[in-house]
Amino acid sequence: MSRVAIIGAGASGLVCAIEAARKGHQVTLFEKNSKVGRKILATGNGRCNISNEKINITRYHGESPSFAKEALRRFDTFTCKAYFRALGLEMREGEEGRLYPMSHQASSVVDLLIHEARSLHVNVLLESEVTKIEKKDAEFMLHVNAQTHIFDACVIATGSVAMPTLGSSGSGYDFAKSLGHSVIEPYPSLVQLISDEPFLKEASGVKMDAGVDLYIDNQKCQSVQGDLLFTTYGLSGSAILEVSRKASKAFVDGETVHVVLDLLPNLSREALASLLQKRLSFAKGKSLSLWLEGIIPKKLALFILQREKLTSLKDASSLGAKEMKKILFALKSLRLHVKATKGFESAEVCAGGVDVRELDAKNLMSKKIPNLYFCGEVLDIDGDCGGFNLHFAWASGYLVGQSL
Ligand SMILES: Cc1cc2nc3c(=O)[nH]c(=O)nc-3n(C[C@H](O)[C@H](O)[C@H](O)COP(=O)(O)OP(=O)(O)OC[C@H]3O[C@@H](n4cnc5c(N)ncnc54)[C@H](O)[C@@H]3O)c2cc1C
Incomplete structure (x- = not known):
């Protein structure tokens, strides 16, 4: 059992936490907001366009979009539907293959995810903004609210800088840079x-x-x-x-x-x-x-x-x-x-982000620092409108959680 830190309780962080806990790891999920999944609540005009029947690599963009293939192969639409159904969420199909929760309420998705995470004893720390990550020997030291927490593995699931009022302020880019990673300059998309x-x-x-x-x-x-x-x-x-x-x-x-x-x-x-x-x-x-x-x-x-x-x-x-x-x-x-x-204030997602060429596509682990992982929108992968971005967040969080 390893001590795993996941930074960000958004779409990718929540799924990653569930998968890591299912594998028996001791998981701590840090979230700067006072609630988890604030951005999920805003998706699809509050209805949460959770995925799409036509998930396909051609709907994703970035400097190296084919990087997303493995995550999408491991977590395709079929797996996504089965995954949420197992959590207790039924789905319905809308226009152009868009998938929504049957309740048409984004809060159903957040409530079921956090329920599962808590049932698996994920330690969810709210109002806990990670301000610095230090690597010392094989351990990661995270600075949070004037305290230092020590972990064996660290997952950066902090999102992008799109709509920062919902929590994603771009701190993931700073962490990546401070740990020696390159970041493709982000710009607003779906805006x-x-x-x-x-x-x-x-x-x-x-x-x-x-x-x-x-x-x-x-x-x-x-x-x-x-x-x-x-x-x-x-x-x-x-x-x-x-x-x-x-x-x-x-x-x-x-x-x-x-x-x-x-x-x-x-x-x-x-x-x-x-x-x-x-x-x-x-x-x-x-x-x-x-x-x-x-x-x-x-x-x-x-x-x-x-x-x-x-x-x-x-x-x-x-x-x-x-x-x-x-x-x-x-x-x-x-x-x-x-x-x-x-601009970023109104954008649904960001293009650009952590350069995926410095990560292993099979598990989203850093090629530079062992046991450092990235998932979700912090990566230089963005999708089209229609459920493709949430799908990648779930898929990449799932891949990391399973690979830890
Ligand atoms: C208005 C709107 C509507 C959208 N609608 C859809 C849609 O219908 N379908 C779709 O597919 N996509 C949609 N998207 C895009 C989708 O929501 C995102 O791509 C997805 O949520 C990204 O997930 P994530 O886990 O990477 O990041 P996020 O969901 O942004 O989660 C990151 C979390 O990390 C936390 N955090 C950040 N920094 C720190 C730190 N230093 N310490 C602790 N916590 C931190 C944040 O508070 C946040 O909770 C929409 C986006 C917006 C803004």
């Missing part, structure tokens, strides 16, 4: 985009299905279709989160970012042109915005008309070919400049 386009505020609150093309330095580099939400600062919604990783990286590299929106993705340009033409026959006496309201939300119509400088045209029937072309273009190819992302 909203800020636009400085005039009049965009007019459309704030409009939610719709849209096509989103991402342009970096005027080159198209990603196309998605999904939920789009106009906000007071710019754009949100699942389609925006999906393209945000590449946008965020472009800002790090000093490149320019635009999105081109297709506001009616299920109508071809030709079909829309003929629909608009047809609608002219009953445009007489209608304001342009009222005429457009028949096909798009009013707030969006007002935004488009202001942007295209068409507000002076009072009657829709007076639309000329040139104005019609402008409207058609705005509905199918609305080009918006993106100034920045909403």
Whole structure:
């Protein structure tokens, strides 16, 4: 039996603690917050998109994403479902293979995990922030609340710097560096985009299905279709989160970012042109915005008309070919400049993190320091939106716990 320290009672730390305790180790789980799993509680809008039916290595990113293969092989979707079912949690499938707890409550996941950890006698220390890790001979000395604790193995499961209000402040990167590891500079991912386009505020609150093309330095580099939400600062919604990783990286590299929106993705340009033409026959006496309201939300119509400088045209029937072309273009190819992302404070995850090339993929142990392990988002592995990040947190925590 070894004395094992796990730093961070988030998704990866909790599963790691359970597995390590099942193997008979004496496990201490340090958590700086007064509660465990605060970030889990915020996931999936409180419903916790726990995993996905289509877990696949292609949905993961980083300098060396194939590193995650072994963790995902050992803990695939089937194993994940069986694992949580054994804890007492039933699941249900949502859109695009997303898996949620049947209760649709993230708290069910946290409650069952902590119950299991406590039943296995994991020593859970809350309000216990680890501030320093020292390696002395074969032992790890952890500094916590002015005390020093000694362990045979140490697992860093501290998360990233995404949404630091929930606990992950980036201390894992500092620990890694202090122990001789390299860290790929983190940047926000799955994050909203800020636009400085005039009049965009007019459309704030409009939610719709849209096509989103991402342009970096005027080159198209990603196309998605999904939920789009106009906000007071710019754009949100699942389609925006999906393209945000590449946008965020472009800002790090000093490149320019635009999105081109297709506001009616299920109508071809030709079909829309003929629909608009047809609608002219009953445009007489209608304001342009009222005429457009028949096909798009009013707030969006007002935004488009202001942007295209068409507000002076009072009657829709007076639309000329040139104005019609402008409207058609705005509905199918609305080009918006993106100034920045909403940053770490709003990001769901971070790209970057501890360089996985310095770890053994079979057990996530440091190649530099024996019995030092890393799991979860602190690593330079990040997943797509849709349950892929939590899945990697469970899978990597499971792999470490089993390997200890
Ligand atoms: C709003 C939001 C919604 C999300 N929704 C989803 C979703 O639906 N599906 C999905 O797959 N992913 C989602 N994610 C991402 C997912 O939550 C994370 O990828 C996952 O929680 C990472 O797990 P982790 O264990 O690595 O880190 P965390 O869950 O962040 O846990 C790290 C823990 O370590 C603690 N800690 C940090 N430093 C110290 C220290 N020095 N001493 C002691 N304790 C410390 C922190 O307080 C924290 O509790 C979402 C994220 C956010 C922010």
